[in-house]
Amino acid sequence: MALVVDQTTDTQCVHCGLPAPVPSDAEQAAFCCIGCEVAHSALTHAGFDATYYALRDTTTVRPSASAAPSDALLAELDADAFLERHAQRNADGSATLDLYLDGVHCAACVWLVERLPFVMPGVASARLDLPRARLRVVWYPEHVRLSAIAQWLAQFGYAAHPKRMAAQDARSHAERSLLIRTGVCWALAGNVMLLAFAFYSGLDSSTEASLTAAARWVSLALATISVTYGGQVFIRKAWASVRLAWAVRSWRSLHMDLPIALGILVGYGHSTWATVTGQGEVWFDSIAVLIAALLTARWLHLRSRRLAGEASDRLLALIPTSAQRIATDGSIEVVDVEALAVGDTVLVAAGAVVPADGIVTDGTSTLDKSVLTGESAPEAVAPGQAVAAGVLNHSAPLRLCVTAVGEATQVGRLLAWVRDNDAAPDHTTLADRLGGVFVGAVLLLALVTAAIWWVIDPSVIATHVVALLVITCPCALGMATPLVMAVSTAQAARRGLFIKHDAVFQRLATIDTLVLDKTGTLTEGRMRLVDWAGDAEALDLAAVLETQSEHPIAVALVEARRPTRTHQPMSYTAEAGAGLHGWVDDHHVVIGQPDWVATFAALSDAQQRQLDAWALHGFTPVAVAVDGQVRACCGFGDPLRADAPATLDRFRQDGYALHLCSGDDSRVVAQVGERLGLPADHAHGRITPDGKRAFVCQLQHDGQHVLMLGDGVNDAAALQAAEVGVAVHGSTTASLVAADVFLTGSGVEALPPLFDGARRTRAVIRRSLTLSLGYNVLGAAAAMAGLVTPLVAAVAMPISSLAVVAFALTQRSFRFTSTVSP
């Protein structure tokens, strides 16, 4: 049976450029979906279309079709308690708030969103931070309501979510303060170097005694600020590692910062002594440059991780900040979500997001769990069933008895885990393993050098020991790994690959097994009309009826048939889990599960066989009856992503073992596996979240190194268990999941660039480490032999660091065109 994905041609959607069905009327513009059409008409209506389409990047992402904010979100945005808590009030009566905007992606979006103050009186300013998808809006609450702003944004397809302040601001604050520290230290280093030029160019204490002394004292003053303000970062860490090493009696706990701190302190102490006594060399310049260079490496490191961390905050932004609590007397009050307690009863309106984990006590509805699970089909809930915070309540109001709030909810625990992971020190990188050995070796060599020169000439011990400490300063070694990784992480982030831990680069080398979640990574993650048979007119009538529903099958049918507005649905009734029936013009239309439709009209044998064939292939069969006669049958499914087979073929050829592991129906998973050419025992369906984790652990137990690719919270445990967990941005969800790597792309085709980039990065790191270790070994030998003066050491040290910096900055690890064959 030929399975055609849909009836598209090479016509392009006017709004987003994706393939679109040919419009029935040649004069009409073509659209791929309702979302694009709505956005296009809003732009035209506002007179923004000319500039927007001129600025737009044509390779854009489809706008989210469901940008329309729910009433609950709008009410939340206007609540005084919300403004009190999350917005910042300014002196002139205006308020400042950050909003996350889903769907911003190019220059046209910046232009459009920043039109806000010009079209809406009462909005003082709107600034969009494109890479972080964050809008900072300043408005006068007494003139314009925040909900009006959200609605204005929504008409163009931008869904706004209020941002929680705490975690992100702490991160941003740490980065700013380190940047200031770095800048100040570079200014100090620059000035100390200028003064040092005077010594290098022949300022001599014998001829210009007072000038020399003055220059030294000024250098001492500047270097003192540099050491106490900038150097303390390393000295504190070094001291902490010494205390830890002492406590656990293991020199392996000694941190790389120890020789750095020791070099800084010995050099500074020696130079200070030389300044006070007026005899001997000073190395204030090299100390100041060393501190500034190391701080720069650290700042780059911190900054490169920021985007990844911020992406995880977006998940938090999806949970509402207020809830409707039902008091014992039955009245409903709106309370802050943090004021909820276990045992409270809350009301969740249709279209609202569940604010806390709970058990349904009253009402039946369907839930869209795609944010949490990535699974696209809505699930029916009835009293007695558990519901997790963050899921969307689709069809009818629900009453919940709260079982967990805030941090204790599923989402809360997940976010806590992400945060802990961010904060946890990373002992697995090569440089850190080398660190302890290196520190011990340098300290031992310093002792040996002192001993040798004690025998030969005690008067030059200090000179040679300091030369050794300065030349072996692991500045290049220490900088090599973090700097190369920082640069390559930043390059990767620009391509939409957010790498949270440096260890990922090393771990990717050992991976030999890929475990893939089906929904959203291999398939498009949303329902499409895959095939149909019967009467087109009946299908169109059904599509008109389905415009009334938000069920994914309804959305898919409306998208495929694009009903014209000449028909109007008169009335309709939805039967949960079965379908819809109602009147369109004068026709009674029934659409839904074949068994249910059969209670209205009899199915012929041919139709029944057709529907059974679709079901066998893992598609959802749907029948349409008009005026008591079954007139059309359709199969709905989630089609494979276009690039998935080629990508998987490449991995298979490279010798990776591939497994499919999904919570979806076994038949569906088996069918996807078959189309991808996977052996039947490698496609596993109906796997619970715990089952996925167990599966990954089992593979690891068998000695395999596993990369898990998933797109939902239900994959979180497996992502954590795997050596490398990769989360993707599902095409229907804004979900971000705890994982080592987060891909803003939504499919498996983003994996090869990740593997290639990591391999190149490792090569650059190996080169840098070889260079810096070679330099250190040569330098140490020369210094011990007394061939190097501290001045030469101070010049050689920055040169080796510069070489490493050059390596790091000129690498092109992630700057390449996609290697996936088209």
Place this chain on the structure above:
Amino acid sequence: MTILYLLVPLALLLAGAAVYGFYWSVRDGQYEDTETPAIRMLLDD
């Protein structure tokens, strides 16, 4: 060379002004988002 007694403090003062300017620009958040301003300048209001 005695002019250095005047020039060096002067240079330090200038450096101090630059450091203050840098401090201000960091606090102002100018390094937070280095991509959007590049786009924004292309848009004529």
